[in-house]
Amino acid sequence: MKEYPVIGQMLHNGLTTCEGCSMEIVARAMLDILGPRTVMLTPPSCSAILTGAGLETGWKVPSFMSNLEAVAAYASGISEAYAILGVEDVNVVGFAGDGGTVDIGLQALSGAVERGHRFIYVCYDNEAYMNTGIQRSGATPPGAWTTTTPSGKIGPKKDVVAMLAAQGIPYLATASAGFIEDFQRKVRKAKDIDGPAYIHVHAPCPTGWRFAPRQTVNMARLAVNSGLWPLFEITGHRFRLTYRPKQLLPVGEYFRSQGRFSSLDDSALDLVEKEARDSYERLLKRHEEENG
Amino acid sequence: MTGHKYMALDGNAAVALGAALCRVQVVAAYPITPQTPIVERLASEISSGKLKARYINAESEHSALCATIGASLTGARAFTATASAGLALMHEVTGVAAGTRLPIVMPVVNRALPSPWSLWCDHSDAMGERDQGWIQLFAQNAQEALDFIIISYRLAEDERVLLPVMPSLDGFFTSHTVQGVKVPDQELVDVFLPPYRRSKPYFDFNEPAAINPLTTPDVFTEAKRGHQVAMENVRKVLPEVFGLFAQHFKRAYSPITPYRIEDAEIILVCMGSMVGTVKHTVDLLRGQGLKVGLLKITAFRPFFKTEVRECLKYAERVAVIDRSAGLGSEGPLSLEVKAALYPDGPAVYSFSAGLGGRDVTPRTIEKIVKYTATHKSTQDPVWADLKGGVLD
């Protein structure tokens, strides 16, 4: 039987995240790799629950609650200050949701990446503003119900990973809360990059997506195995798929096991499946071209 | 050894030299007129290796201040500068810098806030920040602009204070006016301002803590009170720092400075670059036999209420000249002075002048004095240099 490592020692127990929260799983897995010499930056969001309220905190590392649009800007200053102070072994980490990353935080992120500071930015993408009660973000997928898209979102999911690839960021990866070892390998790589590193983690949210909390990891794995969330990394300019499903599953199970996609009928799902297949094929081709 | 070099500098160059003399370690900034020459000069000092620091070309003023806050959290001496719309964009995070009690120094080169657009001086930008918990000093000229940078770091880093400081200098009238400035020797500044060392670091890997977290109603009031106590401590520490500065550099400053007020019937109150012109005009009017005096306000936050009251209470009339309009009410300085004199002080006349870069001339000030002398009282703020206004 395969042995799984015990994870999550760098966060205290008894946190007030929702039952089945994948953001917490991601945070624990990330800090296991980064260790105690880490400064965590969280915006007002679900991750701020880890930073705590009142006199309590979840992190066993120093943390700072940033403004929603400014995680990467704070990281820039901390990173450069440690550089001038001669402190070289501290990981400066921004940990923000999709709203704080692809919407209001995009300018600061893009600026910090362009300047090339040494910091790690991990976006846990639960595809809406969950902490304020499920409002649409730029990362909400088409068709998804939120409290501000009551009849389903119109328009695509904003592809911030492609934007950062276009900026030539030294290390860029997608990851999933359902593939923790893959994520941890990526965190380990990000830690050693002498510049900005970005990891975009698909993070299912039972509260906002309307599924049973025990299904969180399954939901994350379904997205990857259906070709809806491919796992890859771009180091320098080299693209590599880090996980290849033996055969892609139909997308129906992923969509039909969540309550948020009722606006999508079967023909819409057929279209989504076709797009996912085509997109995955393109990535596979690119992977083979760049990795022999 | 004189301890300084006498140089022709504009206010912006003086500020940049001041920051370099303070050996700032991180500069994060975004260009905006009329502040830009400050950070250009610092970028050049850093690029040439003369100043050992990191320069962050932030992509906005908001990010510039966030990066400055981040740098200060590590224990580095951090600096930024801004003006007008840039300061307004920072507004969300000026509260963070102050609330987390960081000794950041951020000169503001005063420029009117839009709308309509203006490149030129008034104090509406700095006034937007008056309740954010920063110490606010107003420089009269380039010499003060330089000295206030050095003074600000010493004040901000005092553990009884630990607050950010916003020294203001008037756009163009100070920032771009070339004048003789005594630039102190590095050795003297090094003695006055030792390297910044916090007794307890913010990011302590042995005793990790969450900084600036969500703060519930059972703690929030006490956190704010701590901030207010620090502000109150400035009333004691700022005069101490001014005193120490005078010992080291032979230039004396004070939170408020009276001029010819002993027998004055009318005392003018103002701050920034117009102070010099008012002083000049007070001398002119004294020559004509008018009993006029001046109270210069250097520290606007905290406001030295008791001291202001002591200076003004024997005057017959007080004329306050604000360089911002205080739309819907009257100028902020005027409100402060009235509050300081309540309930039994002399009559206070509220004027605004010099909005959006309009030159405040001796002629305007003479009109203000004459109006104050000849009117029993004034209910409304008087826009002193308004074309077609009551003083035109």
Next chain:
Amino acid sequence: MVTAAKVLVSAAVLGESFAQAIPAYGQERQGAPVYACARVSHSPIEINCFVYEPDCAVVFDINIKELGVDFEHGLKSGGIIIANTQKSLEELGVTTPVSKYGAVDAWTITDKILGRVPPNAAMLGALARTTEWVKIEHICQALMESMPGRKGVLNADAARAAYEQTRVITF
């Protein structure tokens, strides 16, 4: 022009005097009339506004008169005029009674030494000669400090040449 005002302040500072130059900053058009003002004093200068009643007007280009600019505007009676011309005050149409008039052909001097650039250095030389408010040595030193190398030396040469060639009439 603005540069000249700054160099004037630098020269005064070299002489341990007090001075200020307040630029009128705005959106400028090449070739449009430019105005700059400065104050020089033996005692500290408190006043900090533009100069409306100058003791001295320095006219870098007398053609501004044709553009409708009255360079005598505000000039104190008994003040000083310095102009980049060889014309007399009468020929310039000056009506304000002045105590001194300094005339210099700054174009020719500048052209010979520096080429086609504004006559800043030459007019500063004329200013030093006519007013005696600043020393020509300090003007030259300030020019060399503001422009390192050969450019500064040539500018100082132009200032000195103008200083020597300025015709000063005292009334």
